[in-house]
Amino acid sequence: MRAIIAVLLLLTATACSQAPAKQPTPRLGYQGIACPADVLAEIVGVEPSCGYLTVPESRATRDGATVRLFVIRFGPPGTASPDPMVVVGETLGQRKNYGELAPFAPRTHRSVIFLDQRGIGLSEPSLACPEVRAIAPELAGLRMAEAKGPLLEGVRACRTRLERRGIDLTAYSLRESAADVADLLEALGLEQVNLTSFGTASLLALEVMRRYPEHIRSVVLDSPALPNLRVDPDNRLREVLARAGQLCADAPGCRALTKDLPRSFDEALARLRDEPVTVTARSASGRDVKVVVDDVALTRLVTSALGYGGNLQTVAELVTGPPDWASAAAGLASDEGMCVGFMPECAGGLTHGLYYSLTCPHAAGPHAEACTVWPAGEAPSGEPVASDIPTLITIGGLNTFSGSAQDVAAATSSLTRARLLEIPFGNYGAYREDCPRPIRNAWIDDPAAPLRNTGCVKEVGPRVR
Template sequence: MSSSIMAFLASLSLAISGVPRFEPAPCPATVEAGERIDCGFLVVPENRSKAESRSIRLPVMRLRSRAERPAKDPLLFMPGGPGVSAVARLRSGKKNLLLDERDLIVLEQRGVKMAQPALECPEINTLKGEMAAGRLRGASAQNALTKAAGRCRATLTASGVDLDGYTTTATADDIEDLRKVLGYETWNLQGLSYSTRLMLTVLRRHPAGVRSVILDSVLPPEVNFDEVAAVNLLRSLDLVFDGCAIDRECSAAHPDLRKRFAQLVATAERKPLPLGLKESATGGRPVEVRGAQVVEALYNALHDPERIPLLPRIISRAAAGDYSELTPLVEDSLGPSTMSWGLRLSVWCSEETPFEDPKRIAAQRSPALGLGGVDEGTASMETCRVWNVAPVPAEENTPVKSDVPTLIFAGEFDPDTPPDWGRQLLESMPQARYVELRGYSHGASFNRCGGQVTMAFLRDPKGPLPLDCVLQLRGADFGKSAAAP
C-alpha cells in the first residue's frame, strides 16, 4: 500500500470517532507482488440495538482499478454461505476484468473466518466430515449436531459473543456503513447465493446508496429453503435424466437412466459400495459409501458445467458395478466442513427456521425421496432450539420491492437455488432483468459470457445487454456420455 493511500486512510479513520470507522491494516493474506490492494477493518457495533454493545472488526479489501480514470462507483462483492470467507484466499486481481474499469471491494461478513470475532464451531465442522464419510447418519447425526451446537454456543457466549447481533440485516447495515466511511455517494453490489439475499436486504434498508445490483443464484428472503432442499436437487437430477433421454446418442448408450440411478442408490443402501478411495482423500479412515454418499457426490458434480454432461455415463456405469468415474466424485466430497458454523446457525436459526414447517423439513431427509436420506438442509429445528437466537421480524421473510436496476443470473442445472427463484424477483422489481445460462449451474455468471454481460450492465445498468453469447449456449451435450472416458 502506498504511503499516500495509507495517509489518506489514516486521516479518514481519525476524522470519524467511535463506530462505524475504517482502520487501515495489513491484508488478511499476503497479496501477490505488484498488486494495488488496500486493506483494513470496518469497525462496527456487534449489536446495534444495544447502546453498550462492544465493537467488532470486519476485514475489507479494496482492489484498485487498472484504468487511468476508474469509474467513480466501485463494485462490492460478497460470496455465499452464510459462513464462507470472502477474503481468506484473495491475493490477486490480475485476472479480474472488472478492474479494467472500476475498483472492487470485498467485505468479510461479520462472524466469518477472518472477522474479529469469528464464530467458529470446529466440532460441527468435524461432524460434517463424519457424515460425508458415512460414519455418522440419520438420527444419530442430527443428535450429534444438536449437542455440538449447544457446546459451541456455550463457548461463544462465554467469550462475550452476542449471537443476536449476527443477522442478515446487521450485515446489510455493515455494508451501508462501509459505503459511508469510504466516502462513496453510490456503489454497485454483487452477491452470490446467500449474499443475493443479503444484497436484497440492503435494497430494502438502504436503497439510496445503491446504483445497481447483480444477483447470481438467487436465494430470496421469502423462500423456505430447508422445506425444498432435496426437491431442488431432484429437479436438477431430472434435467440430467430427461436430457439424456432426448439425446439420441446418450439414450442409446444409457437407456432408463432414472431407473439405473435408483438401482445404484438402492445397491449402496443395502451394502456400502466397494470403492478404492485414495488414502489422501480418506485420511486413512474407513469410508462407507452408501446412498447418501453417492447422491452427495452427484450433487457436487452438478455444480461443474464440465461434469454435468458426463453424469449419465458415470451413473450408468456405477449401476453396473464400474465405479472408476464415481470414485473421484466421492473423494471430492469427503472432508470436514469449512463453514463458520456459528455465524451460519445464527443467521439460519433467526431468519429461516422460525418461518418453516418442521414436518416438511424432516420429509426432505426421507429415504422415500430416493436420495439415500441425504441431508441438503442447513439446520434442523432441534439444533436451532439449542442455538436459541431471537427470530427476526416477519418482514424479513417477505419479497423485496425495489426500482434499483438489477441483473439476475441463474444456471439451468443449479441444485441449490433453482432458476425460478431468480425469475420470481421480476414480480416485485420492475427494473430487474433475468439471464439464464443453459448448461451452467450455481454461480452461473462466473465465466466469459457472464462476465461480458456483467461488464456491460455496470457501464449502463439501464442500457441494452450483449446477450448473443447467452443465446448461443447449446447447453449440456449429453452425447458426450456416449463416448469412452
C-alpha cells in the same frame, strides 16, 4: 473425536476463568491497515489496500460491544469509472478467496470493495467451530440418523465456547450484516455503488436493497437464493437431472449421457438404502476416512457434483454406476461437517457458527437439527423485496441449489427493473463461465439498456471429462 471436544471446552473454560483486563472501547468507523501477508499471498499482479470497519455488535442493545470487519479494495489499471463495485460475499458462512476478486476490477474498470461478513474470514471475532470440524470424519462414517447426536454435540460445544467469550450470537444476523454494509458506504464516503453478490449471499444483498436503497445504483445477483422462494431440494435435484438429459440430447459432448437419469437415480437410491457401501476414502488432507455411502450420501454427492461442479460425466457415473466408490466418496471424506450436498460450496473455509446464525431462521436438512441448539437472531422478512433499482439476475440451468429460471423470475417480479439471464448448462456461480462476464460488464455501464451480445449463452456447453 468427542474427547477432542471435551479438551477444547476445558481449555476454553480455564482461559475464561481468568478475568481479562478491561480494554478501551474501539473507535467506530474505518481504519486502513497494511494488508496481511497471507492475504497478499492469495493475490497476483495487483496491489490491494486493506482496512477494518468497526461497528456495534448489536445495534439493538448498544452495550458497547463491537466487531471488526475486514475490508479489501482493488483498483483497475488506469482511471476507474465512477461508482465502485461492492461485493457482499458468496456462499453464506464461506470464506472468500481474496485473489478471486482481483480480476473483477479490470473487467468492470471499476474499483472493487469486498467486505468480509461479521464472524468470518479475517473479521473479528470469528464464529468458526473447530468442535464441528473435529467430528466431521466421524460423521462421514455414520448414516444420517446416527449422525444427529454427534453433530448436535459439536454444535452445542461451539455455542458454549463462543458465549463464554461474551459473543452475542443473535447479533450475527442478515439485518445486522446489511447495516454493516450501509456503515461501510458511509465510512468510505460512497454516494453511489453497484452491489454484487454470489449465491446464497444474495440474501444479504437483498436485505441491503430492502433497508438501504438510497446509495445503490445497480445490483448483480448471481445464482441467488431468495427470501420468498423455498426450494425442495429433492424435487429440484430430479428436475435438474431431467433437464441435463434433455440438454445432452442436443449436445455432442454428452449425448451418451441421455439415459433416464431420474429413473436411474431412484434405482441407485433403492440399492444403497438397502445395502449401503462402506469404503475407505482419502481426504483432501491425505487422511484415510471411513465413509458410509447410502441413499442420503449418494443424494449429497450428486447434488454437489451437478449443482456446483457441473461435471455431467461424474454425475452419470454416480447415478448409473457402478462408480469407484473410494474415489467418488473423497468429497465426503473431506467434508467439514454436513456441508457437501447441503451447501453449494465446501472449499475449506466454512464458518459453521456464522452459517447457523444467518440461516437458522429458515434452515433445512441436518442444519435444522443444529439450529435446535443454536440461538438464531431476528429472522429476516420472508416478503419479496420491492424495488426499482436496476438488477441483473443470472441463473445456471443446472444449478441444484436455487430454483429454476421460471421460479426465480416469479419470485423477483417485484423487482420492477430486473433482467434475467439464464445459462442453460450453467451451475452455481454462473460467472465462472466466460460468456456472461462481458454481458454483465456492459450492463453495469448502462443498467437501463437491454442486455447485449447474449448469443454466447447457447454456446456454453456441458462439462464432461
